[in-house]
Amino acid sequence: MELKKVFAFGLLFELISLATGLDRSDFPSSFLFGTATSCYQIEGGYLEGNKSLNNWDVFTHMPGNIKDGSTGDVADDHYHRYMEDVELMHSLGVNSYRFSISWSRVLPRGRFGEINSIGVKFYNDLIDALLLKGSI
Numbered sequence: 001m002e003l004k005k006v007f008a009f010g011l012l013f014e015l016i017s018l019a020t021g022l023d024r025s026d027f028p029s030s031f032l033f034g035t036a037t038s039c040y041q042i043e044g045g046y047l048e049g050n051k052s053l054n055n056w057d058v059f060t061h062m063p064g065n066i067k068d069g070s071t072g073d074v075a076d077d078h079y080h081r082y083m084e085d086v087e088l089m090h091s092l093g094v095n096s097y098r099f100s101i102s103w104s105r106v107l108p109r110g111r112f113g114e115i116n117s118i119g120v121k122f123y124n125d126l127i128d129a130l131l132l133k134g135s136i
């Protein structure tokens with residue numbers, strides 16, 4: 001996640017708090033405050049760790065499909081910077097995180113191919129980092 005996006009989330013929490021008069025203590029301790037992402041939108045690393053191409057990779061690389069020609073090849077570079085992203089989410093005080101798994105990263109040859117241990121390790125390391133920070 002880019003810092004400006006995290007700042008925007010933080011600002012949104014503050015605005016909601018100001019507008020409603022609610023703050024965190026108004027919620028039960030079991031209430032989960034969360035963030036959510038989509039793998040294509042944040043991961044980048046589109047040709048790394050034995051990942052294969054997915055529909056979005058192919059689609060965005062076809063001239064004319066995306067007006068300004070941008071792609072998710074790098075995106076927010078979460079593939080390389082997930083530790084920083086987990087730290088930023090932790091600093092916001094969120095305790096849940098919904099993310100999606102890039103199937104082309106864990107099953108690069110589809111469901112009848114081999115499991116890509118590099119892709120599995122990426123998500124395993126991410127989950128370990130989240131657990132270390134108390135996110136579920």
Ligand SMILES: *[C@@H]1O[C@H](CO)[C@@H](O)[C@H](O)[C@H]1NC(C)=O
Pocket residue numbers: 050116117118
């Ligand atoms: C990554 O892909 C290369 C080329 O197909 C293969 O030789 C290598 O074993 C793969 N690595 C893993 C960890 O799957």
